[in-house]
Amino acid sequence: MSTRSALPVIAVAAAVAVLAGCTSTKSDGKKSSGLELVSAGKLTTCTHLPYAPFQVKKSGKIVGFDVDLVDLVAKDLGVKQEIVNTPFEGIETGNSFTIRKCDLAAAGMTITSARDKVMDFSDPYFDATQALLTKTGKPYKKVEDLKGKKLGYQKATTGGIFAKDHGKGVDLVEFEDLGLLLTAVKSGQVDAGINDNGVLFDYVKQNPDTKVTAEFDTGEQYGIGVRTGNDALRKKINAAIKKAKSDGSYDRIYKKWFGAAPKNQKN
Template identity: 40%
Template sequence: MKKAPLALAATALLLTACGSSGTSATTESGVSLISEGKLTVCTNPPYAPFEYEENGKIVGLDADIAAAIASDLAVEAEMYTTSFEGIQSGVALSSGQCDIALSGITVTDERKTVMNFTSSYVDDNLAILVPADSSITGETDLSGRKVGVQQATSGEKYAKDAGADTVQYEDNGLLLQALQTGQVDAVVGNITVLSEMLTADSSLKVAQEIETNEKIAAAVSTENTALLDSANATLKKMQDDGRLADLREKYLGLSQ
């Protein structure tokens, strides 16, 4: 399902060119952006409910947060599809492909060395997803089993640490397909995302939810502190006025 459609791929190439050409702009509030009038946002759909395509447009929790951050900067948010490896490694930000990354990103100490994180907007756990008739009941059953993971994620690290024979996929659309067709015995990933897979296919079940208390946040280049401050100010306003709670309930079913 994922590899970016041609139209999105073309947009990605165009944005990359813009980002590397030095044609940057500064908002009235003093925030530097790679393109005038736009907040270019790196993301990696399909990763519902954080980001996914609907009627040719990227929507979801991250898209709505990006729109709010852009609105406070008096610019438009433009979603830019790129690989999650490029996002989590910091390369997409440091090379000027985008201003900010919103892609269900878990905050880790390693990632903090190559990007700056905003305050978190979702707390999450990991989970193991299996077919309903699977004999896998939890972490202890993963050793030696073929387990699907999205590359460069905390789910991949967890599965490897559990002794699984991990199989990498670029996105969760491919992960779901692999589990449905028996290419893998289980999938390990964030519970918020795996719950969406359960909605799409009732023949699956969560074998175990793993309490990791991961923090999901947006990320910016280590050099763009002005954008970090602005994004944090928007997230605080959204927390205070209830918009974040509304979005978590809308997309994640969380009433917190």
């Protein structure tokens, strides 16, 4: 949906002007809850497709692990979730919140210190790490093995940061989204690709001519992002995550999308 990397947000006059003209709507039309939504009766989620199994379009509908988890938040609020597909860079720089495009962002997004400066995060809800995808039979086990070869990464992601930090002498190729990156590995356009382990293991299930050859212990955790200072919504999200983990809903959703109950999740 990881993960995805942090770039410092640059405040621009145009964004300020848009923000000044925007007003949010209370979910219940009252001031008592302190909760504000950008559209009445809807919990608007920003994401970036495709990022299976966290969010992906199937039969004209956006589905996935993140979708089901946010549906629990929407249910607790008594509203429906509406999903907006938008460039990931706009999400992770916080601009999507600045222009009131959405209430929250659920996009398989790693919590980082840089991102935390431009948005607020929920409690962590998923553990992740970077991994390497190649065509079956290729010998690459680490980024350094690809010296003189092409390594693909997704724009604005933590995988891209890892590749740049460890890829001296590697020909790095940037892709706008995960789908283009995966296709490039499968077609041989690049020798390998780096991204979050969850999405890569999901991909190889349907593409046995590809293989995850390595995982790198980057210790990442996903969080749901909200506009800085939107504590009312952040607390609602945290409560829904905590409830899901205590009543079995989290395990059920996890098994639905990953085929097994969660193991070694830190939270």
